[in-house]
Amino acid sequence: MTAGGGVVAAGRRRARRAVALTVVTSTLALFCCAGGAGAFLLTTLGGDSEPTDLTLAAGQCGQGEPVAATGEMPRLDNFGPSQLRNAAVIINIGRQMKVPPRGWVVAIATAIQESRLSNLPYLGARNDHDSLGLFQQRPSQGWGTPAQVRDPAYASRKFYERLLRVDGWQQLPLTDAAQRVQRSAFPDAYAKHEPVATRIVNLLANGAALAAGDAVDPRCAEAGEIAASGWTVPVRAVVGSGFRTASRPGHNGVDLIIGKEKDIHATAAGRVLVSRCDPDHRGALSCDVDGHPGKGGCGWFVDIQHAGGVITRYCHMVRAPFVRAGDTVRAGQVIGKVGSSGNSSGPHLHFEVHLGGLRSSAGAVNPVPFMRERGAPLEGNG
Known part of the structure; x- marks a missing residue:
């Protein structure tokens, strides 16, 4: 099946691997003692270095110490x-x-x-x-x-x-x-x-802002459940077509494979910038029917602006979104239902993340590491 302009559905193994947290850069060393005692070592970051985020292996979330x-x-x-x-x-x-x-x-x-x-x-x-x-x-x-x-x-x-x-x-x-x-x-x-x-x-x-719930029982945020960072996953789904792959270099997001009528959640609190039907390649507004590959357009979609100039996009909804431009939304709020409108050949959510307040492709980044670094990993949550 293809969706979101041609999604290649891919099955994923959901087994969770007990792997330790890793750190993005070598300027920060962070070590946890065995047995959960919670000792750690911090090395000095020089000058005004950019803060280091923790990244997680699939299925792992931070634990406060x-x-x-x-x-x-x-x-x-x-x-x-x-x-x-x-x-x-x-x-x-x-x-x-x-x-x-x-x-x-x-x-x-x-x-x-x-x-x-x-x-x-x-x-x-x-x-x-x-x-x-x-x-x-x-x-x-x-x-x-x-x-x-x-x-x-x-x-x-x-x-x-x-x-x-x-x-x-x-x-x-x-x-x-x-x-x-x-x-x-x-x-x-x-x-x-x-x-x-x-x-x-x-x-x-020790990465506590990546955990949902409390520090005693940390876990990755599921759909509708908020990590301490303020982020959650938009849907519980399998990741299909990826971000700007060799076969689809213009694919500015990822496709989350899930059936019609499933709830779509705002991934963080913010303000709705856009909520409308995206015209197809002929300029027609035809979002109330299933789309097809080559049709063009995002179908029914929503853009939300979050703190720090981050914008998230949710495409191919089955009908008009539940929110309007100018609305303030909470993290985890249901903003619409999964569908297959626009440039799509099967039900799924096409999900994008943009930085710097840029809604264009120039601001798009890979949602998979972005969401993982906020304690709401897309992979392994289907």
């Missing part, structure tokens, strides 16, 4: 040792309180926005009223005494206590969850820090 908040610390994206020690405190308090790793990402992103992970004193006229510490918490608003809110452990605990009282916080976009706690004058400011907060958690907690 105890974080050392003392001793030598790495440098990451202009975050110095004292800032990363504060991040380690935030993570450790979250672990003690049994907050899922998603909460660690939310907390660190919030602290980056509020203080750049620095324990700020009273800043005089530059200060927002009496805001202090990592989270710019205000003693006058009931957060604690000035000395308490400048204690990183106390401030982290108070943040988590309020976060856990937010209904459905794990499914909310990060910026919404943070705003329910902080009540900031700039409620949209937190989202841009989600990618680097995810990398900090991965770096300091």
Whole structure:
């Protein structure tokens, strides 16, 4: 069968291999002790090096381990040792309180926005009223005494206590969850820090941002289940035709082979850019019928913009999507149903990832490693 402009269906073995986490670059060494005790070694990253992401073998997801908040610390994206020690405190308090790793990402992103992970004193006229510490918490608003809110452990605990009282916080976009706690004058400011907060958690907690559920029972995110990074798989399916293969160099995504009418999930929180019928090669709008190879077009499709200029695309839906341009969606939200409209000869989801805010082919990257590095691997989830 061919689909998505000619998918070659491929069966995949689903056996899970017990292989260790590997690291993308040699600048970071990370070793886990046998027995799950959780010791690790971090080598120093020089200068303003790009943060290192962890990659996973098929079927493996990150597992949080105890974080050392003392001793030598790495440098990451202009975050110095004292800032990363504060991040380690935030993570450790979250672990003690049994907050899922998603909460660690939310907390660190919030602290980056509020203080750049620095324990700020009273800043005089530059200060927002009496805001202090990592989270710019205000003693006058009931957060604690000035000395308490400048204690990183106390401030982290108070943040988590309020976060856990937010209904459905794990499914909310990060910026919404943070705003329910902080009540900031700039409620949209937190989202841009989600990618680097995810990398900090991965770096300091042994890839914990790649896990769904909690750090006690880490697992890869299934469709509709959100990894701590804020990402999930769009469908549980077998990966068919790949990204820009030798036979299909213009194939800017991957085809996920699955039957009609299956739910398609937004892979992360974001805003819908496009939701419409894509014209075929003759310019006709004929998405309410099954397509065929050579017809052209994406059929019914949706583009969603996420934090960090990432755009995801979902093609060949069976009917009009459930969302409209301008809608805000949550990670895991059902946005449509699998079909075979457009340039397709069989039911499947054609899925693309674009970087830099570019919807064109110039921004397209291979979705398989991209999703794996966010704890929501496409391979092995069918």
